Amino acid sequence: MSSRDLQPFRNLKEFLAFLSENRDLLHVRDRVDVELEATALHRKAIESGGPALLLETPAKADVKQFVAPLLVNLFGTRKRVANGLGLTPDHLPELGEFLASLRAPSPPATLRETFKLFPVARAGLNTRPKRVSFDKQLKAAAPDLTQLPVQTCWPDDAGPLITWGVVVTRPPGPDDPRSYNLGIYRMQVLGKDTAIIRWLPFRGGARHYRQWRDEGKVMPVAVMIGCDPATLLAAVMPAPGNISELALAGIFNNSSARLSPCSMIDMHVPESAEIVLEGEVQPEETALEGPFGDHTGYYNDPAPYPLFRLRTLRMRDNAVYLSTFTGRAPDEPSVIGEAMTDLFGPILRQALPEILDVFLPPATCSYRVAILAIDKLYPGQAKRAMLGFWSLLPQFSMTKYVIAVDPDINLRDWDEVMWAVATRSDPERDMIVLEGTPIDQLDFASPRVGLGGKLGIDATVKFGSETSRPFAARLVMPDDVDARAEELFAALTRKTNTEGSAR
Template identity: 55%
Template sequence: MYQRTLPPFPTLGVFLEYLKAQGELETIDAPVSMYLEITELHRRVIATHGPALCLAKAQDRQGNKAQMPVVANLFGTPSRVAAGLGTDIEGLKGLGQMLAWLRSPQPPQSLREAHSLLPAARSALQARPRKTARPRKWRDLDPDFSLLPVQTCWPGDAGPLITWPVVITRPPGADDPASYNLGIYRMQVMDRDRAILRWLPMRGGAAHHRLWQSRGEDMPVAVVIGADPATMLGAVMPAPEGVSELALAGMIANRRASIAPCATIPLHVPASAEIILEGTVSPTEVALEGPFGDHTGYYNEAESYPVFTLKRLCLRDQAHYLTTFTGRAPDEPSVLGITLLEVFKPLLRQAIPEIIDIWMPPEACSYRIAVISIAKTYAGQARRVMMGFWALLPQFSMTKTIIVVDDDIDIRCWADVMWAVSTRMDAARDLLVIDRTPVDPLDFASPLEGLGGKMGLDATRKIGTETRRNWPDGLVMDASIAEQVTSRWHEFFPSDI
């Protein structure tokens, strides 16, 4: 089970100090433009698994210096994502086990098992957020988006884009933090006090908005730019049913999440927030959003989304503005996807126990292709795994292609995977094609927006009623011969090769 092994990071600033001490933060004193230049800088750094960046002299397109430092590439490596979750890469498995247990808790069967569940039980006690007074380090500014160093990522973008906003919404009724949804939805800045919120229909923010629309009322919305890492990562992780993102953040941080009241809307926000935008979203007003460069490597088409009206802008003393870009991998979303896959695995195995491992290549837009290895024991098992995977989590319903292989295949080695596809799959028998299923609306290969096909490739050895032919034995060298050649290697090649 998950146990936090790193010190607490109550704010983004504390986390940055930790990264600096680990040699994982680089401060850049040279001027960097928030118009395109920062994207190119970030692209080159993340491609080399480089450090997080703190831009001391960020500038707008006209060369005006920003009022605050800008942080980019914060979660640009798996190790920094794991650190934000309070652990290392190996510890992510324990976090996934805790989430799987919370999804379907089982009573312990022995004293040893009960002892192993203690960390999960302690974490569950951190689930309820704690309300606090408004921090004294917060100060109000004019509600003006131009005061923020908002990034323009790509030459063809429709305008500046807030790329790392934690958007907080709730349903109508009492202000109950247990009902909050925290999501990352990009925001196109339109003018001084208006921005467009892009949320897809299946997201929590969009579901809340539909409830407010049915009442014909403005929806209160708070946006946080920069917070403690547990809150930011909790907003992008798959919280178990009945566990809010704030509760998940408390479990990760090993302390109850502190939330403070907004001044102009009936909502609370994390007390760790660097920048807070308080406002409302109209039940009727929409505006054309985009086009913007996206994770597909293309510009998405312009579409209409709800308009956010800014009522209040609040900054923490010495606040940092957090930003990123989205494009073809590697980018931060792809790194987050690779890393959090380790957290998903226990949830997958809980639902589909025969799964041994899973790999979602970042080159395939992080989630559009999944390679899954299984311990196969009966005919038709690969298809069962495909159907279960697509139905398990909303994120997995966006996966277009699943390749299922046996557990002797290295799923991260494309040569191994292609060998399995070419030698263990018959196109007529082992290809599963499904039409008109939910897909990423940004997938321009689909014939209809949001609806497209899925493909499953059964590249496992065929058993039972799957085939009438005997499956041949694989080629494996005698172990003694392999050891003999290894021991004589320098005899064969004295100069080494």
Template identity: 40%
Template sequence: MTKDLRHYLQLLEQRQQLRRITVPVDPDLEMAEICNRLLAAGGPALLFENVIGSPYPVAINLLGTLERVCWAMNMDDPLELETLGEKLGKLQQPKPPKTLSQALDFGKILFDVVRAKPSRDLLPPCQQVVITAPDLDLRQLPLIRPYPKDAGKIMTLGLVITKDCETGIPNVGIYRLQLQSPTTMTVHWLSVRGGARHLRKAAAQGKKLEVAVAVGVHPLIIMAAATPIPVDLSEWLFAGLYGGGGIHLAKCKTLDLEVPAQSEFVLEGTITPGEVLPDGPCGDHMGYYGGVEDSPVIHFHCLTHRRNPIYLTTFSGRPPKEEAMIALALNRIYTPILRQQVPEIVDFFLPMEALSYKAAIISIDKAYPGQARRAALAFWSALPQFTYTKFVIVVDKEINIRDPRQVVWAISSKVDPSRDVFILGETPFDSLDFASEKIGLGGRMGIDATTKIPPETDHPWGDPLTSDPEVARRVTERWQEYGLGDIDLTAVDATRFGYELDPAFRWR
């Protein structure tokens, strides 16, 4: 796969989804303010060509709509993401084929894996220009500061690449980096993430941890890095599966690490275990400023980049943001994988308005009492990122989980709080969640909003109200005859029902 960031920018421009800003714009606050307004309106991607204080242009909001995320993955319909998820699910938990057709299908998947293996580029574009000490100055990069109380400038869409010193297996993560000096940055990662795990192993062996940061890659590689996969699988392989062909990698100039050969920038450095500096406060995805935390320091000694490089960035905050659009796409990819691990789950949804992971809505094909509670408990342990899901709402399969009106109806009509709400207290939790009484520990709530069956209840449940099938068919056939053909029944004006939706509301 030879596509790079520039190919994607060309695609967006061809589809009139990219605006070039030629007037001077400050990466300190101004750039994020412009982008934030466009994100709320579902507006186009931006390329700032005249950045104050830096010679490099800045691309932002490339993944600001679900449509553009799908384009990045060579798809036009979000439902195609579930097909991809089915393929990934079979790779994560392969089962011996029982029929010839299953064997052929699995053979096709294995062929896709072979095609997805990365290749080595001996003359990588990312190393067309090499800068080392004493000429290295990270302040020349157009790092943004999104919010007034942010402690400093940040890097957000860099692929942070490390390697397990025992197994040699690399990890590719997306972590926030904060500028500390002309040659150092702190990295903010949770203790469960791959980079943090590699640092602990390096510390145990008394070694420094090598770190490469690749900035400005094709968004498809960003999607692969954001996908939760088993620790013994490679994000590079997943990127190849996403793109239908192996990506090109290059050996770093000074490190024993590989990076995407088409990257716009590559930073090379090391972390000395135990060396930390205060990181934050910084605006976070929860919609608040995060706290100040002592975080590992990366000492950079080499910067390479393409000729005329383009810097890619984004920022966190209350949805809608680019990270929320990425999460919506990943939600579709997770669905088949989750069904494979928890068979009773028909569908699940992580609403963007709930920060794309704080609340999950699950539909099940209920067959026995207590099944909703079992499904909720299984969900929390199915994938690592679900550990931090605070609320799980379980509904019947007939409920459209992407329609908030149906979900609220199910909760209101099927839940007795004394029976159907259960809480798990003092569980490991997201340190960025200020609602928790103790930082790092928090409770979880499960809500069983399914129809109750004995012995969950000792009285019969009422029959749901439905139309007469024959009358409904006749009305459909005569709709034009009634003179109502100009009314779009799929569009609901909420104000006519006495309430008003925020224009940025996107639960769908």
């Protein structure tokens, strides 16, 4: 894949203009309270597959007027996720295949195949971020987080929560954007210039934090709130191999990420940023974060995380504050996660060719349950594929349940999957139980924080040494008989409707 379907979106405003032209953005002029009300409205919109919402008059009892409108539900549909990457939804799988080719390109065997590698070479050039001059359009504002329309999403939340901030970190040493990590980490606002950054131990930001802490040095941290859509999505997807988030953004945009220097810390941020928070994290300074409602549908336990101290806040004229909520699906993370399956599916198949397809049901908190369609050629292959899945990406190590099915099962139809489990698996033979494995820290079902079990279910038809009895044939009606029955039923339906109208 070498091109986008849509014009480049250099910043968030251009993407919003595109959505508006396509009637996929709604301006809400009524006052909407950022405490609970914005979340409740967002939930209604995402449940109905509705448009992105620009809340022009966000409100709060103790704030006269916020400095920016509030944008929610930006990626609340699969279509808008694809559009943010410059694609129509049907081309998401092609982008996944292209990313897989970048991870492990095949050597050309002919001149024709050599020409096919030109898009890969161009993408390689676009992975290198480009430094540009200081962005004078980002103007200094009062360093006061309470003047931003930060949501309180759920009734028992510990306080306001920045949910869509792109946290930019780097390791100690000279400032080199090639080593940057971009991650979406929630930030609990404690006051005008303090917030708590919550990053899980295996995330890139947490790795950088440990490096700074071990050297006893103050860590510079920049936080973007709102930027071009490709960079936003690059920050949330599992990157293939050693490709950084900025490199992914360059691939998605067909041009290198442009980075401008910060004003008070030794770092750069994407030129498309709407609002930039520049600050520092002290080596051992933490605060108790939470509880907050999370994607599990429960409140998570409070825990200590690093304290972010704001040094300066810069924003564009007419900047937009981007936010979301997390909760039981449907929420934006579950919508984005389902769309991203098309992107990492080819990478998964590249590593484990027997896996034909994968589905992470959004209702199961996006990644707690995975269903794999297997091209099974030999006994035990389904178990090999399940073990390989758990090992491929850090995110998959958090998956608790993996179900392997045959290609004749529609893995997106829960009834069919459960039929396969009920009729093709035996608990004595077809279960893999792993103990003491990494588990999401927010999983209250696990006996210990961050540590629990996993279950694999082989719901494929058994053959060879897997069974001592032949497996029964599946009931299938011949295609010609089924087609004839369809014609007869359609005629009966028309006749019934005609007679009903006559009465």
